[in-house]
Amino acid sequence: MKTVYIAISADILHHGHINLIKKASEYGELIVGILTDEAVATFKRLPILNFEERSFIIENINGVKKVVPQTTLDYTENLKKFKPDYVFHGDDWKEGIQSQIRQNVINTLEEWGGQLIEIPFTEDVSIDQINNIIKNASSIPDARRGKLKQLISLKPIVRTMEAHNGLSALVVDNAKVTKDEQINTFDAIWISSLTDSTAKGKPDIELVDMTSRISTINEIMEVTSKPIILDGDTGGLLEHFVFNIKTIERMGVSAIIIEDKIGLKKNSLFGTDVEQTQDNIENFCEKISAGKKALLTDEFMIIARIESLILKKGMDDAIKRAKAYINAGADGIMIHSRESEPDEIFEFCDKFNEFAPDVPLVVVPTSFNHVYEEEFAKRGVNIVIYANHLIRSAYPAMMNTAKLILENERCKEAEDQCLSIKEILTLIPDE
Numbered sequence: 001m002k003t004v005y006i007a008i009s010a011d012i013l014h015h016g017h018i019n020l021i022k023k024a025s026e027y028g029e030l031i032v033g034i035l036t037d038e039a040v041a042t043f044k045r046l047p048i049l050n051f052e053e054r055s056f057i058i059e060n061i062n063g064v065k066k067v068v069p070q071t072t073l074d075y076t077e078n079l080k081k082f083k084p085d086y087v088f089h090g091d092d093w094k095e096g097i098q099s100q101i102r103q104n105v106i107n108t109l110e111e112w113g114g115q116l117i118e119i120p121f122t123e124d125v126s127i128d129q130i131n132n133i134i135k136n137a138s139s140i141p142d143a144r145r146g147k148l149k150q151l152i153s154l155k156p157i158v159r160t161m162e163a164h165n166g167l168s169a170l171v172v173d174n175a176k177v178t179k180d181e182q183i184n185t186f187d188a189i190w191i192s193s194l195t196d197s198t199a200k201g202k203p204d205i206e207l208v209d210m211t212s213r214i215s216t217i218n219e220i221m222e223v224t225s226k227p228i229i230l231d232g233d234t235g236g237l238l239e240h241f242v243f244n245i246k247t248i249e250r251m252g253v254s255a256i257i258i259e260d261k262i263g264l265k266k267n268s269l270f271g272t273d274v275e276q277t278q279d280n281i282e283n284f285c286e287k288i289s290a291g292k293k294a295l296l297t298d299e300f301m302i303i304a305r306i307e308s309l310i311l312k313k314g315m316d317d318a319i320k321r322a323k324a325y326i327n328a329g330a331d332g333i334m335i336h337s338r339e340s341e342p343d344e345i346f347e348f349c350d351k352f353n354e355f356a357p358d359v360p361l362v363v364v365p366t367s368f369n370h371v372y373e374e375e376f377a378k379r380g381v382n383i384v385i386y387a388n389h390l391i392r393s394a395y396p397a398m399m400n401t402a403k404l405i406l407e408n409e410r411c412k413e414a415e416d417q418c419l420s421i422k423e424i425l426t427l428i429p430d431e
Contacts, residue, residue: 034055333356
């Protein structure tokens with residue numbers, strides 16, 4: 001009996017998939033590779049159904065002989081393991097992001113004389129429309145809130161980008177590149193107090209109050225479905241903090257990060273150049289504990305940000321605080337540094353993983369920006385936050401356009417710097 005192989009995520013099933021399975025099974029014993037949850041998460045949203053649920057559905061479809069996990073988008077490992085005579089796929093992958101995966105299938109099959117058979121893509125199925133329905137459903141607060149914890153469990157590192165309004169959030173939601181045969185996207189959105197304040201033309205000193213911050217959160221939530229991590233600065237007064245986190249938990253925010261400082265906020269990257277006061281361990285632990293008690297779900301995360309390295313208090317103080325904050329109930333730790341080299345961050349990571357390897361660890365590599373995500377992941381980092389790059393790149397672009405118009409006393413020279421009017425009009429969907 002000949003063997004046949006197909007690979008699908010099986011998260012959205014329609015008659016095109018059934019047709020593919022039916023035709024493939026006519027050529028021999030059909031093995032279906034189901035993409036694991038981790039594999040699905042690398043190239044699109046989190047799967048609605050987990051791997052076991054998706055596998056159960058497929059193995060009960062007539063014609064399927066065997067279901068196996070496929071751990072990557074690339075077929076090569078499974079093809080070499082099962083050496084099928086045929087691989088079936090729709091003909092929609094000849095161009096675009098899957099074209100190299102297709103070529104790898106062809107090259108691998110040639111090793112034993114296997115054949116790729118492509119059937120016409122099911123034209124009357126709008127995957128984009130289906131995905132939009134799912135995206136809208138997953139933007140509901142109760143569905144969105146738990147996504148961050150899911151991503152941490154599924155991905156080697158959760159790639160997070162700041163957004164400060166609806167338009168920048170759309171950039172984060174839709175940015176996508178193909179690299180090394182995988183699709184890179186941002187996994188989560190960071191709503192920074194710095195960029196939120198800057199977008200409003202205000203100083204970053206907690207002048208923009210929580211009511212205004214909530215307005216920004218709502219603006220971003222309306223146009224995106226990715227999980228949101230909120231920069232909570234110091235968290236404010238304990239009595240205010242417990243009410244504020246209940247509000248943002250109810251809105252569907254996934255996590256808040258609060259820093260262990262007190263007094264008038266000064267940005268951490270000023271370091272000791274300006275007066276900054278670190279809270280004592282007992283007070284900050286009390287804030288964490290009170291916040292945890294106020295929560296209604298297990299999904300919302302309170303992440304404690306340690307400023308010891310920023311304020312030159314030393315590694316021992318940072319580790320001592322990490323242990324205390326975890327004992328107080330912190331769901332994760334963010335370690336910060338203003339050094340251009342990552343040595344102290346790496347040292348902290350190594351020490352941290354000796355006593356809390358299962359507690360999520362967060363870094364913001366604004367200063368030590370030459371470190372690759374892969375290296376952070378190897379050190380046990382779970383979340384990397386690009387905390388201010390969209391607004392920092394937007395301002396120079398807008399200023400350059402303004403200067404071009406002033407210099408030339410007309411707008412023709414600025415045209416190349418701008419989207420076309422048509423693109424602007426169609427950028428935002430009207431549904």
